[in-house]
Amino acid sequence: MTDFINALIVLANFILVPALTYGSQLALGALGVTLVYGVLRFSNFAHGEMMAFGTMITIFGTWGLQALGVSIAPLPTALLALPLGIAGAVALSLILDKTVYKYHRQRKASPVIFLIVSIGLMFFIGGLVRFIIGPGDQIFFDGTRFIFSARDFKRATGLDEGLALKMTQAVTIITAIIVVAAMFWFLNKTRTGKSMRAFSDNENLALLSGINPDRVVMITWILVGALATIAGTLYGLDKSFKPFSFMQLLLPIFAAAIVGGVGNPLGAIAGGYVIAFSEIAVTFAYKKVVTYLGPDSFQPDSLVQLLGTDYKIAVSFIILVIVLIVRPTGIFSGKTL
Amino acid sequence: MNQTFFNQYRTPILYSVMALLLVIVGVGQGWSVAFTILNLCLISAIMSLGVNMQWGYAGLFNVGVMGFAALGGLAAVLVSMPPVEEARAAGGQGILVGLLILIATIFVSILAWKQFGAKSKKTGYWMLFVIIAVGYALMRLFFLPSVEAIEAVNPSVTGYLGGLGLPIILSWPVGMVFAAGAAYVIGKVALGLRSDYLAIATLGISEIVLYFIKNEEWLTRGVKNVNGLPRPVPYEVDLQQATWFQQFAADWGMEVAEASSLFVKVCYAGLFIVVIAILMYLSETALKSPWGRMMRAIRDNEVAAAAMGKDVVKRHLTIFVIGSAVIGLAGAMLTTLDGQFTPVGYQPLRFTFLIWVMVIIGGSGNNWGAVLGGFFIWFFWIEAEPIGLWLVDTLTSFMEPTHWLRLHLMDSAAHMRLMTVGIVLLIALRYAPEGLIPERTARKH
Amino acid sequence: MTGGYGAADILKECTIGVDRGEIAVIVGPNGAGKSTAMKATFGMLPLREGQVMFDGEDITHLKPEERVVKGMGFVPQTHNVFTSMTVEENLEMGAFIREDDISDSIEQVYELFPILKEKRRQPAGELSGGQRQQVAVGRAMMTQPKVLLLDEPTAGVSPIVMDELFDRIIEIARTGVAILMVEQNAKQALEIADKGYVLVQGSNRFTDTGEALLANPDVRRSFLGG
Incomplete structure (x- = not known):
C-alpha cells in the first residue's frame, strides 16, 4: 500500500504539478493566439515575441521596485510589476496594429498575408527585445522559493517520496485560474465581451447590429497584450527569462490552440493542458514508479521512458498531426469565441 | 521615358546591378570574399526558387524551409562519408x-x-x-x-x-528525395485544411527534423558535427602541388595559395550555376506550360478551379513536394560547399524567414525575381554586419569609446540584422507587394 | 434608384416604397434585382442615381450602420443569426446601439415568438430553420425599427412554418412597423401584402396592391404560374 502511495506521489511530483504549471502557461498563451484568430482571423506568429516583450517590461518594473525596496514577499515582486508589463505590451500591440495590420485589414488581405506580416513583426519585436535587454538569461524571481519542499512533505507524511510545491508553480496555477475566470466573465457577461463574440461569429451581422469593428479590434489587442504578458511572466518566473525560449514556445502554443479548435477559448485552455500533460508524461522516466508498483524484487534496467526529453517538442507536433488527421476542427469544434 | 525604359529592361538592369555589387566587393574586399558570397547567393537563389514554386505558383506557405534543407544536408553525409x-x-x-x-x-x-x-x-x-x-x-x-x-x-x-562512401554529387538528388518524402507526409496531413495549418505543420516538421539530426548521434553524430565531407572539386593542397596549377597561377600573377582557394570557389560556382540554369530552364518551361497556367489559375481562385473539376489538393501536394525537393537539393549543395554537417547551424525560423524575404522582395510568382531576391538578400545579409557596425561606429563616434550606450549599440548590432529584415519585409508587403521583378500577367486596362 | 455592382447596372430607375404599418412585397423572376433593390435601400450598394428617403429625410449617403440608428432594421437572407450565441444574446446584440433598458423589447420579442423564450439559453445555431428565422427577425426588431427589411424570410423553411412566419410578420406590421420584404413564394407573400412590386430586369413592371396583383391576369400568367 505504501508503495502504491509512493508511486502516486512520484507521479504527482514529477508529472501532475509541473504539467499543471506548464499547461497553465500554455493555456494562457494559446488563449491569446485564439483570440487573435477568432477576431482578426489569422495565426499570429508574433505572439511568442509579444510574450517576451511584455515580460521584459515586467522585468524592468521588477528591478525598479526591487531598487526601491518594495516587496510583497513571500510572493514574487514581478506580480506587482505585471500591470506595467501589460501596459507596455498593450501599447506596442496597438501601435503595431495601427501602423501595420490596419492597412492590410482595410485592403481585406487574405489570412496568409496577415500570417506573413505577423512573421515580419515577430522578427521586429524579437530584435527589439534582444536590443533592449540582450539575448541572455535574466532571473527576476524573488520571494519564497517553496511553499512546501519535498523534505517538509516527507517529514510530515513519513513517506519515502516527497512532493514539492514551488512558489512559482502555485502562483502560476492560481493566476491562470483567476485570469481565465475573468476572461470568461468578460466574454460571456459583459456587453463588450459579447460584442467581441458576435464579431467573431458573424462579422457582417455584427456590423449590421452597429458593433464598431475598430473598437472590437482594439479590445482584442488589449486582451491579447495582457494575456501575452501574464503568460510570458509566469513562464519566465517558473523557468527563466530568455528571449529565445519564447520562440520555442510558439509550436506548443499553436498546437494547444489547434487541438482545442482555433478560435475557441475553452478549447485553447483544454489544449494547453493536453499538450503539457502529454509532453511531460511521454518524456518522463517511469523507472521509480515501475519499481514501486512491480513485485518486490523487480527493478527495470532502463529508465522506462517512452521518448527522450530532447523530443519534447515532437510530442506537441505529433498531437497536432493526429488532431489534423482525425479532427481538423479541434476537439471543441463548432464553438467560436 | 526613363521609367518605361527601366520597366522594359528591368530584369537585365537589376541583374547588372547585382553583378556590379559583387564586383565592387571583389575589388574592395578581395575576389575570394566575392566568390564566397556568390556561392551562397546561388544556393539561396535555389532555395528561393523552391519556395517560389510553393508560394508564387500555388500560394502555399511553407515555414519549414530549414528542415527540408537539413534533410538535404543529411543526405550529403549519408551518401558521401566513408562507412x-x-x-x-x-x-x-x-x-x-x-x-x-x-x-x-x-x-x-x-x-x-x-x-x-x-x-x-x-x-x-x-x-x-x-x-x-x-x-x-x-x-x-x-x-x-x-x-x-x-x-x-x-x-x-x-x-x-557513416555513409555509403559514394561521390557527394550523388547526394544532391538523394537530398531531393529525402525532402520530397517529408513534404509528401506533411502535405498529406495539412493540405486541404486551412492555409495556416500548413504553416504551423511545416514549422513543426522542421523543428522535429532538426531535433532529430541533433540527437540521433548514431546517424548524424549530432552536435559533434560531421567534418571533412568529400568534395566534388579539387582540394587546395593538391592544386598547390600540381605543376600545371603553379604555372596557371603564375600566368595570372597570383600567389599559389590564394589562387588555389579562389580556383576551388570558382569550381563550386560553376557547378552551382549549371544546377541553377537547369532548374531555371525547367521551372520557366513548367510555368509557361498548360500545367503552370493551371497552377496559377488554382492559386488565384481555388473555388472556381475546384468547380471546374480540378483536384486542388492533389495539385497542391504535387507542387509542395516539388518545391520542397528543390529546397532539399539546395540543402545538400550547402552542406557540400561547407564540407561539414553542423546540425546546430540550422536555425529553423530565422533562415526560413530570410528565404521568404528573398522570394517576396524578388517578386513572388516570378522565377527571375526569386533568384534575384536570393542574390540581393543574401548579399545584404552578409554585408549588413560590416555596414551596421560601421554605421554604429560612425554615429556614436562623438561618444567616449567606453560609453555604455556605444558599447551596447556595438553589441546589439548583430541582432539588428533580423530586425531590419523584418522591417524590410513589412515595408515591401505594404508598398511593393509585387517585388523587384513582378510576375508577368496579362496586362489589365 | 439606379445602381449595381461594378460596371453593369442591375437596378434601373426602380422605385419602391412602404408606409408605416404596411407590408410591401417585392417579387419577380430570378435575377430581377430583388435582393439588389433591398441592399440598395439599406445602403449596402452605392447608388448611381436616385435617392433613399426615410421619414422625409434623405439618407442616400448614410452607411448601413447609420441607417440602423435612424430606425431601419435588416434581416439578411442567410447568415442572419450569431450561431454560437444564445437566443437571448442574439437579441441583446440586436440592441447593441441602444443605451437604454432593453428588457421590455426582449419581452416583446418573446411575446411575438413564444418558442424563443423557451429556447432563450440555447445557442441559435442549434435551432431549426424556422426558429432561426424567428431569432433573425427578433434580432432586427430589437432596435425598435420604424421599417424592417426582410430578405426572403421564408427561404428554406417548410410551408407550415412559412405560414406561421407570415402571421408573425402581419402582427409586427400591426404594431406600426413598415415592412419591406423580398419573397420567392410570390403568391403567399402577395396575399398578405398591402403593396406589391413586380420587378423585372431591375425595373418596376407592375406596382399595385397585393390583392390587385394577384387578380391581374398578366402577373398571374408570367410570375405566379397561372
Missing part, C-alpha cells in the same frame, strides 16, 4: 531490424485501418493505437542497444554509422 565498418558490425544489424519493424508497423497500421477503420472508426483507432504501441516497443528493443553500441565506437572520431 564506419566497426560501427556497422557493432549495431548495424540491430538498426536494420529496428527499421524493418518500423516499416512493418506502418504497413500493418495501414492494412488494419483499411480493414477495420472503414467499418468503425473507434475500433480502427484502438487497433492503430495497439499496433503502434507494440511496434514502437519492439523497435526500441532492437534500436536502443544498437544505438549505444554504435555510439561507443571511437566516439571522438566516429561514433556513428
